[in-house]
Amino acid sequence: MGFDVLDASAFYAGIPFASSQKHHTTPQVFDEIRHIKAGYGGIEALLDVGRLIVMEPPRDMVLRVQQTVKKAGETGKLSDADISVIALCAEHSGSLVSDDYAVSNIAKIMGLRVVPVMSAGTRRLKQWIRYCPSCKRKLQSEARCSVCGGEARRYPKFVG
Template sequence: MIILDTSAFVAGFDPFSSKEELFTVAAVKKEILEDSTAWVRFETAADTGRLKVRTPEEDFVCKVKKSATLVGDSFFLSNVDQQVLALALQLKTQGFSPLIATDDYSIQNVADQMDVEFASLATFGIRFRLQWKRYCPACHKRYPANYGSNKCSVCDTELKRKPLKRKLLDR
């Protein structure tokens, strides 16, 4: 069972080349450039039933947000990313073994935190699960991972992030 992120379609994943059951969320389609090859593949696969488009339950979106906050990726996950992760987590709790196909490092980091399998298509993927911290490079003020702005509240400098902890993945 494979859960497809936008990056899977953009990287050229062909839903008809896999024998696995394929899932995604409706919002993925909105991130794909209309009339592109990726968009045509998405549309065709969804229309023929090869790709199942599902909406995850809100409970699982909340669990994803908590996991993303733990590793410091909450600010860097879009709503679509959260839904993809939530769908995978929901299917996992239903007894399935989902694998998220994505090249998005933040999705991979949070997936590993939640013990959900993932695979990269066009990149090497992550080797370490990172716990991030956000900080201001000018005044050195630290911010929680889920701080809602890109700017420092003291000096208005754009925030940066750096790894606080890293753990080698068991892959």
């Protein structure tokens, strides 16, 4: 298996638990998913057994991703965490597991392989959970958070 990199949407989908493969992510994404308790208390256990590896991407690669984001006109749509996982993936010529449209788009522009969350896992989709990435509130169908104006994101919830 290759070098698999997970963004936040992959964590919310439970991908680290859906296979016994080794996964990589960045400290920024790890920070983000630690604050949203999506019912996965076992993430620290994955760290312990070496199935989840947290790595910092090199600074020059982060700058390259930021330039690509700017050129693509996607400034403001990607968080520092999003940019960090794309950079880590690019540095190691890996595969990016993501269901985030903006993240996938930039990764594809940079010639990276993107694996949609739905095909990386094996479980059946139950519903999509929408949330604000800035203040972590759960949202209904609104496009933006009514408290801080953050653009809604979603993650899939699975049966079983």
